[in-house]
Amino acid sequence: MDAVQIHKTKIQLSTGIAYLFLFVFVYTAFEKSVDFQTFVQSMERYAYFKSCAKPIAAVVIGSEILIAALLLFERTRLIGLCASLLLMIAFTGALYYITYVLHSSYCNCGGFINTLSASQHLWFNGLLIALAIAGIYLHRFRSQLSIN
Amino acid sequence: MEKQHVIQKTINFFNKKTNKIMEKQDQNMVQVEAKSTNRFASLGTALAVVFLALVVSSFTVLKKGEVNLAQTCFEYAGADNPTDAQATNPADYATAMPSITCPSVEATLCGICFENGDFELDANNKPLFKDPITNVPTPLGEVVLANWNNLSVHNAPITASNGKTVTLSFRAKK
Incomplete structure (x- = not known):
């Protein structure tokens, strides 16, 4: 395999990772938006979030839609991948706090993610964080190839 | 040239x-x-x-x-791993909704869903578990208490002695 082919494969991997995040964010944002009241109530469960559950819920859904829009276009895909990484770190931090500090495990994260146990959810988030880092790393090869 | x-x-x-x-x-x-x-x-x-x-x-x-x-559900909004008293306190439940979202993993109470019948509500439209005067648990309250730790009835419809049907929904264990 020549250098150009290797570069192309790396770019394809980076694009694939971006599409994965695009799918996850559109999927979960749609689920949360359709059942917005339940999502807000699931946050109100925790005293810490109770007073500002609605704005936080709106910000979470808004961020997911914004990041999905960034991942949609090639020019903004790198920013989208970086934002995905930050959001996944924030989600994982919140999940860790809910699981190990509040000793709860109720998460209304949308769709199939709701069916995961706390530890499975943490592993899933960890995998997505690793993929986001890999996507950002592989994306830099795009600039090294004249035709992208 | x-x-x-x-x-x-x-x-x-x-x-x-x-x-x-x-x-x-x-x-x-x-x-x-x-x-x-x-x-x-x-x-x-x-x-x-x-x-x-x-x-x-x-x-x-x-x-x-x-x-x-087809259901009417009340999401449990109280503390994790509630005591029986907490679990049967109407104030610990959110207002009625057509559905609640709970992972079907047994352990802590997520809420209750009534599948049919004109079930009892208190003055605040929350599910009624105890008679407000005698403080005696209603049949529904007894059903909830009786099945609290019985994993086989989790997420399965239960018919109370008053003929009403209720589904206990549980969320993941802490």
């Missing part, structure tokens, strides 16, 4: 230069076209991914709606 030769050489020189410029222009055109085609293809794939995500999530939402539309 020599003059003609010089002219021919000059013409050849300019022809070569022109050809090189043309070749470069052609290459640029190919690159621009390839970039443009690639961008459109990439955007098309991304839009297909968005469409797929919307279809999958719509299917999930519709499926969830089908399961719960």
Whole structure:
């Protein structure tokens, strides 16, 4: 395999990772938006979030839609991948706090993610964080190839 | 003769230069076209991914709606691993909704769903578990208490002694 082919494969991997995040964010944002009241109530469960559950819920859904829009276009895909990484770190931090500090495990994260146990959810988030880092790393090869 | 030769050489020189410029222009055109085609293809794939995500999530939402539309549910909003007193306190329940979302993993109370019947509500439209005067648990309250630690009845419909049906929904263990 020549250098150009290797570069192309790396770019394809980076694009694939971006599409994965695009799918996850559109999927979960749609689920949360359709059942917005339940999502807000699931946050109100925790005293810490109770007073500002609605704005936080709106910000979470808004961020997911914004990041999905960034991942949609090639020019903004790198920013989208970086934002995905930050959001996944924030989600994982919140999940860790809910699981190990509040000793709860109720998460209304949308769709199939709701069916995961706390530890499975943490592993899933960890995998997505690793993929986001890999996507950002592989994306830099795009600039090294004249035709992208 | 020599003059003609010089002219021919000059013409050849300019022809070569022109050809090189043309070749470069052609290459640029190919690159621009390839970039443009690639961008459109990439955007098309991304839009297909968005469409797929919307279809999958719509299917999930519709499926969830089908399961719960006939029910009236009260989501438990109290502390994790509640005591019996907390679990049967109407104030610890949110207002009625057509559905609640709980992972079907046994352990802590997520809420209760009434599947049929004109069930009892208190003055605040919350599920009634105890008689407000005698403080005696209603049959429904007894059902909840009696099945609290019985894993086999989790997420299964239970018919209380008053003929009403209730489903206990549980969320993941802490």
